[in-house]
Amino acid sequence: MSRLRGTYYLLKHALLTVPGDVAETGLFQGGSGILMALMLHSWDFCGHRRYWGFDSFRGLPRAVAADMAGSATVGAAGQMAVARDVVEANFKAAGVNMSSGLVTLIPGWFNETLPGAAVRHIAFLRLDGDMFTSTRDALVNLYDKVVPGGLVYVDDYGSFNGCKMAVDIFRKQRGITQPLHWIRELAYPVEAVWWRKPLREHPLRGGGGGGGGSGGCSSSGGMDD
Numbered sequence: 001m002s003r004l005r006g007t008y009y010l011l012k013h014a015l016l017t018v019p020g021d022v023a024e025t026g027l028f029q030g031g032s033g034i035l036m037a038l039m040l041h042s043w044d045f046c047g048h049r050r051y052w053g054f055d056s057f058r059g060l061p062r063a064v065a066a067d068m069a070g071s072a073t074v075g076a077a078g079q080m081a082v083a084r085d086v087v088e089a090n091f092k093a094a095g096v097n098m099s100s101g102l103v104t105l106i107p108g109w110f111n112e113t114l115p116g117a118a119v120r121h122i123a124f125l126r127l128d129g130d131m132f133t134s135t136r137d138a139l140v141n142l143y144d145k146v147v148p149g150g151l152v153y154v155d156d157y158g159s160f161n162g163c164k165m166a167v168d169i170f171r172k173q174r175g176i177t178q179p180l181h182w183i184r185e186l187a188y189p190v191e192a193v194w195w196r197k198p199l200r201e202h203p204l205r206g207g208g209g210g211g212g213g214s215g216g217c218s219s220s221g222g223m224d225d
């Protein structure tokens with residue numbers, strides 16, 4: 001519950017401060033995605049922001065060595081498989097208009113769908129794929145699309161070895177020194193983590209300044225191209 005509450009507050013903050021869409025890797029039954037789509041629907045007065053949800057709809061991929069390297073949880077292949085039409089029905093049942101263009105659900109393994117994903121500017125990146133490869137593929141393919149000042153949230157940093165390892169390796173490789181903020185759950189002292197992308201890391205801005213503000217009613221999630 002703390003993580004869902006954290007998602008709510010962090011997305012609210014992102015919507016108030018930066019332009020761009022919401023991208024989520026890992027949907028399961030749709031819980032956090034539904035929350036975020038409803039928030040966009042209620043608060044994006046310009047109607048330009050989008051929710052992009054990526055999932056195999058066949059559950060988790062196979063674990064690799066990094067997933068099994070510590071003492072925390074290891075997900076099993078196929079675990080949390082929920083068919084796409086069930087997830088879509090859950091969005092609809094919650095009141096999300098699935099034909100307005102607000103929501104795009106993209107089926108397939110992250111390593112196949114994320115490299116060519118059409119999402120361009122991300123205000124809030126929510127990683128919830130649990131596994132090493134899932135977290136790594138999401139960061140490698142989507143991190144550079146997070147706008148300056150945008151937020152990166154990782155749901156399972158404290159509970160899945162592989163997830164933590166993928167985040168730590170990526171941050172080290174990219175020289176990301178922004179502090180990791182913790183979100184606690186009852187079972188773990190640290191469960192989710194998040195950080196704010198600094199202004200100077202954004203390649204589209206030529207290395208500094210700009211990027212703040214919600215961007216008003218322009219195209220592409222309020223991001224001027």
Ligand SMILES: C[S@@+](CC[C@H](N)C(=O)[O-])C[C@H]1O[C@@H](n2cnc3c(N)ncnc32)[C@H](O)[C@@H]1O
Nearest residue numbers: 026027028031032055056059109110128129134
């Ligand atoms: C923990 S669940 C997501 C939970 C969800 N965000 C919620 O609010 O309940 C993880 C999901 O990620 C998906 N997934 C994990 N790794 C994946 C990968 N490499 N490619 C595609 N989907 C993946 C699984 O199918 C599963 O639905």
